[in-house]
Amino acid sequence: MAKNDNDQILKGLLDTLVLSTLSEHENYGFGIKEALRTQLGEDAEVVKEATLYPLLHRLERRELLLSYRQPGERGTPRKYYKITQAGLTYLNQQTESWRQVLSLLERTIFKES
Amino acid sequence: MKFHSLTRFPKHAFPADLNTNDAAIDQYLQTLDKGLAGSTGVRRVTLEEVRDHLLEQKSQLLCSGYSESEAGSQATANFGPAEHHAKAQRHERYKLFITMFFRFGLIFASLMLIMNLISTASVMENLSTLATLFLFNMTFYGFFMSYWYSFAFTQAKPAPATQTEQGEVLEVYSQKSSKYAAVFLFVAMGGIAVSCLLGLFGYGYMAASGPVLNIILFILGGQMAIGAHIAWTRYTLSDTQLTQTSLFGSRTFSRDAILDLKERPMWRQFLITSIGKQYALVWRDANGKTQQTTVVINGEMHNSDQLVATLKAATKA
Numbered sequence: 304m305a306k307n308d309n310d311q312i313l314k315g316l317l318d319t320l321v322l323s324t325l326s327e328h329e330n331y332g333f334g335i336k337e338a339l340r341t342q343l344g345e346d347a348e349v350v351k352e353a354t355l356y357p358l359l360h361r362l363e364r365r366e367l368l369l370s371y372r373q374p375g376e377r378g379t380p381r382k383y384y385k386i387t388q389a390g391l392t393y394l395n396q397q398t399e400s401w402r403q404v405l406s407l408l409e410r411t412i413f414k415e416s
Numbered sequence: 417m418k419f420h421s422l423t424r425f426p427k428h429a430f431p432a433d434l435n436t437n438d439a440a441i442d443q444y445l446q447t448l449d450k451g452l453a454g455s456t457g458v459r460r461v462t463l464e465e466v467r468d469h470l471l472e473q474k475s476q477l478l479c480s481g482y483s484e485s486e487a488g489s490q491a492t493a494n495f496g497p498a499e500h501h502a503k504a505q506r507h508e509r510y511k512l513f514i515t516m517f518f519r520f521g522l523i524f525a526s527l528m529l530i531m532n533l534i535s536t537a538s539v540m541e542n543l544s545t546l547a548t549l550f551l552f553n554m555t556f557y558g559f560f561m562s563y564w565y566s567f568a569f570t571q572a573k574p575a576p577a578t579q580t581e582q583g584e585v586l587e588v589y590s591q592k593s594s595k596y597a598a599v600f601l602f603v604a605m606g607g608i609a610v611s612c613l614l615g616l617f618g619y620g621y622m623a624a625s626g627p628v629l630n631i632i633l634f635i636l637g638g639q640m641a642i643g644a645h646i647a648w649t650r651y652t653l654s655d656t657q658l659t660q661t662s663l664f665g666s667r668t669f670s671r672d673a674i675l676d677l678k679e680r681p682m683w684r685q686f687l688i689t690s691i692g693k694q695y696a697l698v699w700r701d702a703n704g705k706t707q708q709t710t711v712v713i714n715g716e717m718h719n720s721d722q723l724v725a726t727l728k729a730a731t732k733a
Contacts, residue, residue: 329725332465333472352469353496357504364508369728371721372461372574377471379434379464380574385725 313349317358319401320350322367322386322394329385332356359384367393420453420506423567431456434463440488441470444498451502453509457570462505470495513566520565521558523686528553534628575718580654588651588723594716598647601640601691609637636689643690646712651723658697658727660711667709673699675706677727692717697727 324330324338336355340347362368367390375381386394421428430449435442445463452459470491477487495501529550533539539546572591577584590598612634615622622630649662658669680694688694692714701707713720 331468333469351496352494353500356465356501360504360508369721369725371719371725372464372571373722374574374576375464375468377468379467381468382461382465383725387728 309346309349313346316401317350317354318362319394319397321355321358321362322390322397325368325384325386326391326394329383331381331383332359335359335384362390366390420451423453423455423509423563424459425455425568427456431460431463434460434467436467436471438474438484438488440485440492441467441474444470444492444495448498448502451499451506453506454567455570458509458567461570462501466495466501509566513562516562516565517558519558519682520561521554523682524557524561525550525554527686531629531632534632535626569715571715571721572718574722582654582656584654586653586719586722586726588653588713588717588719590647590649590714590717595647598644598691602644605637605640605644607637609634609641612637639689640691643712646691646714649712651711651713651717653723653726669697669699669709673701674727675699677711677724680710695724 320339320343321335324335324342327338330338332352332355336347336350336352339350343350359368359370363370363384366387368384369387370382370384372380372382430446434445436445445467448466449459449463452462470488473491473494474487477490478484482490529546532546532549575587577586579585611620611622612625612630614620615625615630616627616634622633625633645663649660652659652661654671656671658671658674660667660669674697676696676698678696678698680696685694690712692712695711695713696708697711698706698708713724715721
C-alpha cells in the first residue's frame with residue numbers, strides 16, 4: 304500500500320486512537336504522542352503535532368475531552384486532557400464501527416489473500 | 417493591519433518569562449506568538465502548551481544523541497510550521513467569538529425587550545423603536561461580552577495541591593483581585609437593588625419606573641450582590657471528600673456518593689444569576705436517594721478547571 308493511502312486510513316482513525324489513549328489515563332500533549340508511539344511504533348509518525356493539537360482542541364470543543372492545567376516541572380503550567388463520559392461513549396461506538404470494518408475485511412479481502 | 421492584532425492586549429510583546437535559552441525554540445515561540453489572537457493571558461495558554469512540548473521533545477532528542485543546538489532545531493521542525501498552529505488557534509477563537517456573540521447578545525436583548533415591553537404603553541406604535549433597540553442591545557452587548565469571553569478571559573493560574581495528613585488536597589479558591597471586584601459588585605448591585613426596593617414604595621429616583629420593572633431589577637441586582645460572595649467560597653477536594661466552604665457555612669460530600677457534575681442550562685443561568693458557571697452536583701444521600709446541589713465555579717478560581725474535570729470524569733453511568 305502506498306504511504307499516502309496508509310496515512311489516510313490512519314488519519315481516519317486518529318480521533319479513536321487519541322480517545323483510546325486517554326481512556327487509560329489523563330495525559331498531556333507530548334505524553335499522548337509518546338503513548339501512541341509505544342503502541343504504533345513507526346506508524347505513530349502519522350500523528351504529527353500539527354494534527355494532534357488541533358485534534359485535541361476539537362475533541363474538547365465537542366465535550367469528548369476536558370482539559371485542565373497543573374503546575375508543571377518546567378516553571379509553566381502543563382495542560383492535561385481527560386476523557387469525559389460522552390468521550391467514552393463515542394469511543395465505544397467508534398471501536399464497534401472499526402470492529403465491523405475489520406470483520407468485513409476478514410471475511411472478504413483478508414480471506415482471499 | 418491583521419484582524420487578530422486588534423485582539424492582542426494589553427501588550428503585543430512576547431512574555432519574556434517563556435524564554436527557554438534555546439535559540440531555535442525561542443525563535444519558534446516568538447513567531448508563533450505573533451500569529452496568535454487574544455490577550456497576553458489567552459496567548460500564554462497556547463504558548464505554554466507548545467513550549468512544554470518542545471522542551472520535552474528536546475530532552476528526548478538529547479537522550480537519543482542529538483547535540484544541544486540540533487535537538488532544539490529538530491524539535492521545532494517536528495512540530496510543524498508555527499503559522500499552522502497560530503492559524504488553528506485564531507480560527508478556534510473566532511469561532512468562539514461568533515457563537516458567544518449570538519448567545520450573549522440574544523439573551524441580553526431578549527431580557528431588555530421584556531423590560532421595554534413592560535414599561536411601554538403602546539407596543540404596536542413603538543414596534544420599530546423596540547426592534548431597533550433589540551438589534552442595538554444584541555450587537556452592543558453581544559460584541560463586548562463575546563470579545564471579553566473569547567479574547568480576554570483566561571483561567572486563573574493553577575496552584576499546587578496541598579499536602580495534608582489525608583494526602584493530596586486540591587484547593588479551589590479566588591484570587592485577591594477577584595475579592596476586590598466582588599466588593600465593588602456587591603456595592604454597585606446592592607445599590608441598584610435598594611434603589612428599586614425604595615422605588616416600589618414610592619421613594620427615590622426609581623419611584624417613577626413602575627412596580628414590575630422595579631421588582632425585576634430588584635431581583636437581578638439582589639442576586640448579583642448576593643452572588644458576589646462566591647469570591648469567598650472555597651472548595652477542597654481530597655481522595656475521599658469534597659468540601660464547600662462559603663460565607664454561609666460548610667458542606668461536605670463523600671467522593672463515593674458523587675454521581676455527576678452537570679452544567680445547568682444557559683436560560684437558568686440568566687434567570688438565576690451568579691458570578692460563575694452553575695453546576696448541579698448530583699450525589700446520593702445515606703438513604704440511597706439522588707440529590708442535587710447547585711455549586712457555582714468560575715474560571716477566576718485557582719484550579720477550578722481541574723475540579724470540574726475531576727468531578728465530571730467521576731460520572732457514574
